[in-house]
Amino acid sequence: MNRPRALIFDVFGTVVDWRNSIARLAGKALTDKGFDADPLAFADHWRGLYQPAMERIRSDSQDYVPLDDLHLENLTQTLKHFGAAAAFDADECRRLNRAWEQLDPWPDVVSDLIALKEKTIIAPCSNGSIALMTQLAKHAGLPWDCILGADIARDYKPKPIVYQACCNALQLEPGDVMMVAAHNDDLEAAQAAGLMTAFIPRPVEYGPNQSQDLVSWGSWDTDITRFRDLVRLL
Amino acid sequence: MNRPRALIFDVFGTVVDWRNSIARLAGKALTDKGFDADPLAFADHWRGLYQPAMERIRSDSQDYVPLDDLHLENLTQTLKHFGAAAAFDADECRRLNRAWEQLDPWPDVVSDLIALKEKTIIAPCSNGSIALMTQLAKHAGLPWDCILGADIARDYKPKPIVYQACCNALQLEPGDVMMVAAHNDDLEAAQAAGLMTAFIPRPVEYGPNQSQDLVSWGSWDTDITRFRDLVRLL
Structure with a gap:
């Protein structure tokens, strides 16, 4: 990797x-x-x-x-x-x-993103717009280096163009970019577009009876329990 | 205003x-x-x-x-x-x-941008790419909320589409967005696109013999001597 x-x-x-x-x-x-x-x-x-x-x-x-x-x-x-x-x-x-x-971050997200930002570029690749992601970052204290995602591609994940547009905007090859998600289907699409992948479980995203994405089911490059675990790769 | x-x-x-x-x-x-x-x-x-x-x-x-x-x-x-x-x-x-x-900021830029970011959205509207602006922000410590500019519009200032694309990305009307620049022609184009305008002199940008942009020559919404002067408008 x-x-x-x-x-x-x-x-x-x-x-x-x-x-x-x-x-x-x-x-x-x-x-x-x-x-x-x-x-x-x-x-x-x-x-x-x-x-x-x-x-x-x-x-x-x-x-x-x-x-x-x-x-x-x-x-x-x-x-x-x-x-x-x-x-x-x-x-x-x-x-x-x-x-x-005005959504609240999961625990440790902000401090972990700050730690990752010291080492590399961090950006959202979300279906949310630039406007939404910008306001959300201000609300939640998310220290993104730039805002990427659906608005850049003018299409929605998991279409490959969204992942590709993020890499193009950063002028990086997909193989040099890692997608981090709590959803296996998002990682499957990112991997198909040539990106590296990291799975983080969010087992109560959909509440206590959540049945999907409790574990990773793909051959992702890494499984993590919190964002800070990615520091060792950087 | x-x-x-x-x-x-x-x-x-x-x-x-x-x-x-x-x-x-x-x-x-x-x-x-x-x-x-x-x-x-x-x-x-x-x-x-x-x-x-x-x-x-x-x-x-x-x-x-x-x-x-x-x-x-x-x-x-x-x-x-x-x-x-x-x-x-x-x-x-x-x-x-x-x-x-790896360009260095003028004095007071970083602390002033941090003060402005407390009050409103701050973003570059540069002819530099998202990749360039992202790396430059990391080098210089520029605390942008998001990266806008030429790459969003796929054209270059002073074409009106670049200013319009920045407003569109933020989902704001041009009349609610202020362009800040040391170049009168940049402000002239932004004003024509409906934006508010602020002029800041950078009289040695081109060295000690600079002859252009020593003073503002348009009817800009405000003239400032440092970014922090904009706090009073926010």
């Missing part, structure tokens, strides 16, 4: 705990409007619409729009599902949609 | 002192090879080929390539001009070309 010259990270689930953060922020918004919906169920429903929305763009049935736009459409559907659509006007929906900019 | 929701910065000359940095690094490379060329004249010649090279891309007579590629072509020409081309092989040229990733 090469010494990685850059580490690129999946973000939702790998770096930040979207489920509890969205549940907390959406739960408060719903309570303020007098609804007593289960906030975790609300978060799961909202996130459940994520892959189908991106699939329209991956399959070329819709032109690229940033994830913020898809999140907003999905929020409207989720509010309808919970019978709360009429209670939120357009401005309130846009404000609640910005919950995705 | 709106309160800026993001500040975007020209980099070469505005944030970093390219002339003395390139002279120092190229001067050492030339001395190591036994040449006694004037290092400041070498820096000026190399930089002098910058605008004509970008103009080929702005005018659509060449497809977009990142600035690193243009810098490398211009280095070859500069070495020829100084009679030193035969002394540098391809790998040595590529190594010397990376001098543009």
Whole structure:
């Protein structure tokens, strides 16, 4: 294995705990409007619409729009599902949609990224937009060197162009870049695009009954338990 | 004037002192090879080929390539001009070309950017590539929130698309974004694209005999003497 010259990270689930953060922020918004919906169920429903929305763009049935736009459409559907659509006007929906900019990192993430940044380039390779990732980095204190991902490629992971566009932006060969993710399918696509791969388990990303991605199932270059474990490769 | 929701910065000359940095690094490379060329004249010649090279891309007579590629072509020409081309092989040229990733910031830039970052989004809007700007930020300690500029637009300033692409990436209206530069023509183009503008003089960017950009000549939103002066607008 090469010494990685850059580490690129999946973000939702790998770096930040979207489920509890969205549940907390959406739960408060719903309570303020007098609804007593289960906030975790609300978060799961909202996130459940994520892959189908991106699939329209991956399959070329819709032109690229940033994830913020898809999140907003999905929020409207989720509010309808919970019978709360009429209670939120357009401005309130846009404000609640910005919950995705206020996700909290998993423990040790910030200090570990700071340690990795001393040694190499670190950047998100997320389906989140540059705007979303920039605001999220400010909220969570993520010390990225630059923001890469879907907006650079104008398409969504796991399409190979997203990983390739990150490498191109850094002017590095895919074989010199390592993708870090808590999702085996993300790593499978990165590996197929020629990148090195590191798996980190986030066994409660989807809650205590999570059944997927509890362990790595591919031949990844390394398995880690926290980001700081990557320092030994640098 | 709106309160800026993001500040975007020209980099070469505005944030970093390219002339003395390139002279120092190229001067050492030339001395190591036994040449006694004037290092400041070498820096000026190399930089002098910058605008004509970008103009080929702005005018659509060449497809977009990142600035690193243009810098490398211009280095070859500069070495020829100084009679030193035969002394540098391809790998040595590529190594010397990376001098543009090792430019030193003007005094107070880093501490002032840290102060501005507490209040708003800060990002480069440079003709340098994402790769170049990322490495330069690591070298100089520039605490950017994200890297914007020519690579996002796949064209070069002062074409309006570059300023527009930065605003689009941040999902902000041009009227909510302020361009900060030591070059009046850069601000003129940013203003025409709808951005707010701030002029900072760098009267020795081109050396003690500099004749251009000693003062602001446009109706910019603000004139400053150091970046920290922008805190009052945020």
